[in-house]
Amino acid sequence: MLKSRIIPCLDVKDGRVVKGVNFVDLVDAGDPVEQARVYDAAGADELTFLDITASSDKRDILLDVVQRTAEQCFMPLTVGGGVRGADDVRKLLLAGADKVSLMTAAVKNPPVISELAEKFGSQCIVVAVDAKKVAPGRWEVFTHGGRTPTGLDAIAYAQQAAALGAGEILLTSMDRDGTREGFDIELTSRIADSISVPVIASGGVGTLDHLVEGVRDGHATAVLAASIFHFGDYTIAEAKAHMKTAGVAVRETVG
Amino acid sequence: MSETVAIIDYGSGNLRSAEKAFARAGAEAGLSTKIVVTSDADTVRAADRIVLPGVGAFGDCARGLRALDGMTDALEDAVERDGKPFFGICVGMHLMARQGFEHGVHEGLGWVDGDVKALSPNDASLKIPHMGWNTIELTEAGCKHPVTRVLSGEDHAYFVHSYQMELEDKDALLGFTEYGGPVTAIVGTDTKIGTQFHPEKSQAVGLKLITAFLEWRP
Numbered sequence: 201m202l203k204s205r206i207i208p209c210l211d212v213k214d215g216r217v218v219k220g221v222n223f224v225d226l227v228d229a230g231d232p233v234e235q236a237r238v239y240d241a242a243g244a245d246e247l248t249f250l251d252i253t254a255s256s257d258k259r260d261i262l263l264d265v266v267q268r269t270a271e272q273c274f275m276p277l278t279v280g281g282g283v284r285g286a287d288d289v290r291k292l293l294l295a296g297a298d299k300v301s302l303m304t305a306a307v308k309n310p311p312v313i314s315e316l317a318e319k320f321g322s323q324c325i326v327v328a329v330d331a332k333k334v335a336p337g338r339w340e341v342f343t344h345g346g347r348t349p350t351g352l353d354a355i356a357y358a359q360q361a362a363a364l365g366a367g368e369i370l371l372t373s374m375d376r377d378g379t380r381e382g383f384d385i386e387l388t389s390r391i392a393d394s395i396s397v398p399v400i401a402s403g404g405v406g407t408l409d410h411l412v413e414g415v416r417d418g419h420a421t422a423v424l425a426a427s428i429f430h431f432g433d434y435t436i437a438e439a440k441a442h443m444k445t446a447g448v449a450v451r452e453t454v455g
Numbered sequence: 456m457s458e459t460v461a462i463i464d465y466g467s468g469n470l471r472s473a474e475k476a477f478a479r480a481g482a483e484a485g486l487s488t489k490i491v492v493t494s495d496a497d498t499v500r501a502a503d504r505i506v507l508p509g510v511g512a513f514g515d516c517a518r519g520l521r522a523l524d525g526m527t528d529a530l531e532d533a534v535e536r537d538g539k540p541f542f543g544i545c546v547g548m549h550l551m552a553r554q555g556f557e558h559g560v561h562e563g564l565g566w567v568d569g570d571v572k573a574l575s576p577n578d579a580s581l582k583i584p585h586m587g588w589n590t591i592e593l594t595e596a597g598c599k600h601p602v603t604r605v606l607s608g609e610d611h612a613y614f615v616h617s618y619q620m621e622l623e624d625k626d627a628l629l630g631f632t633e634y635g636g637p638v639t640a641i642v643g644t645d646t647k648i649g650t651q652f653h654p655e656k657s658q659a660v661g662l663k664l665i666t667a668f669l670e671w672r673p
Contacts, residue, residue, distance in 0.1 A: 245587070298469050
């Protein structure tokens with residue numbers, strides 16, 4: 201049967217992983233290439249690499265860093281940050297990405313989702329939705345790391361993105377991101393239940409129970425986390441063992 | 456003697472991933488395998504082994520392949536006539552079929568008696584694409600096939616697809632996975648193999664399968 205995925209996320213700024221890291225066997229803790237190597241060996245199910253300031257700096261993503269990171273990955277690699285159109289997607293795929301995550305460009309011009317999905321296949325187009333709760337039962341899409349409101353309803357936007365051909369939705373709760381209080385389960389389940397493509401839950405993971413909740417209660421097909429893995433609180437193997445005990449089917453990793 | 460593996464570049468997908476996975480598998484197995492990413496028909500004809508990767512839609516990929524001068528003839532010569540070992544990955548595996556029904560009807564290479572059709576899981580809550588790690592169950596033929604017999608029932612591989620190959624020739628089915636019913640995971644013949652999943656993205660399991668392909672002497 202299909203297993204729930206655990207995806208560590210590298211938030212990269214100026215070619216370095218931010219959000220701190222604490223791996224024991226890392227040569228260089230802030231180097232995304234080193235981290236990719238360790239996560240691959242640890243049996244992570246996928247890796248996400250987000251160049252978090254590419255859009256706000258209005259520059260291209262750091263292709264050489266992506267390429268060197270991809271060299272270390274024998275698992276699927278999703279790359280996002282400053283992706284505007286087909287040229288950017290092609291460059292990232294050639295650099296070794298398997299999927300590309302779109303955010304700002306898709307919000308500004310949703311038809312770009314279908315253009316890219318037709319060209320490269322839905323399976324490699326991930327649409328990232330950063331959402332903040334603005335009223336009970338209502339979430340708004342934000343861009344530029346949560347700094348720019350868009351006026352878009354997050355649920356309607358996720359549905360639109362899926363209908364336009366997004367192969368996956370990377371859903372981040374801006375209210376929870378970095379808080380370690382757990383996913384916004386209401387938001388996650390509302391979106392996961394209303395679209396037919398997989399949802400990756402993101403933002404707020406502080407404990408292994410939170411990962412379980414994302415799948416069991418939020419109906420996400422994958423859970424993404426940064427701090428709990430980077431800081432060495434938990435290993436990928438511990439996360440999987442915990443999820444398995446809680447009844448969530450995972451791919452247990454060797455070693 | 457050093458062998459050459461040609462990975463066909465027809466404008467589709469994650470060639471770099473496939474290249475480095477085949478290079479690493481070869482190196483780890485102590486084989487002096489040379490990996491060439493190419494869109495040149497003569498290079499393919501001269502290679503010892505041929506890999507057809509593929510990401511995207513059937514029609515686009517079929518068009519891309521046929522747009523390469525002499526490539527389908529070179530494939531027919533090398534794979535069908537000369538029996539050189541062939542590995543199709545994802546859409547590269549789909550192209551082994553007779554036809555693909557993804558956004559219209561498109562001709563495949565016709566090497567396997569089957570058609571590529573949309574996934575239709577019997578559980579409406581299952582997401583499409585079928586994306587992530589799933590287990591592979593080998594058929595009787597798969598347990599005997601020199602490449603796939605290295606897999607065990609606990610092995611997971613990485614899938615991402617919305618279409619699958621529906622086989623007329625059941626003997627060609629080497630392995631399947633479960634996603635609201637059986638889904639074709641591996642097809643094969645005496646000299647050809649095709650996987651729905653991505654061995655180049657399936658960590659140790661994928662590398663093990665690629666190594667078995669590189670060591671295969673049909």
